[in-house]
Amino acid sequence: MLDHVGILVADWNKAKAFYDAALAPLGVTLLNQVPEEYTGGLKVGGYGRDKPDFWLTESREPGPGRHYAFSAKTRAEVDAFYAAAMANGGRDNGGPGLRPDYHPNYYAAFVIDPDGNNVEAVCHAPG
Template identity: 40%
Template sequence: MFSHIFISVTDFERALRFYDAVMSSLGIELRFCERERPWAGWHSPGGTRPLFVICKPYNGLPHHPGNGQMVAFAAASKAAVRASYKIALDSGGTCEGPPGLRPQYHENYYGAYFRDPDGNKLCVVSHIPAPHDA
């Protein structure tokens, strides 16, 4: 469905450290990083699309996180959701909702919500029923 998703950041090096940590915890691979531009993009292992890209705003104006916008990353398990959430907070993110079941979405929706250091809202979620992975 998606080719790529771009989000803007104010401090590229800070954002790169944050996203490197979170993406690594999910097994998402860095595809490119051009500090001089600056931008970086990640994709799922073995693929080329979709891409998730961070960059400074193209128009040169200040970054503003969107109200009501969120990017959600798939996790392989509840344990991966918890680990990614902890890494996000340890890397400068802020909590928007701790890991847990969200049955209002569906019975196996296990997610965590946080913001990156620039205020962009993110989610890590597992949709996989795994009673052994509590």
């Protein structure tokens, strides 16, 4: 359905440090950074496992409140995502745990990123 998504970030270096750390436990890394001569001098980069699926674009007006959920293979990955995110500028928005109201095997953690977005890691595998 969706090929990729992107968000605007106010401070590229702060956002990059946050997402580098938070997404590493999920096997997601920065795969592509667009040369600034193509972006009007703005920093733009794409994260993913095999191809860039999640893009950050430097902006003076990022606008908070978006929600992004990243898939995790195991509950341990969700725990590691949360720990890394919290250690790198994230704010708690729901620590790791089961969310049986969503689904019996819905194990997730939620953090607010440096730009106010609600970022989640979720594992659907049983225990």
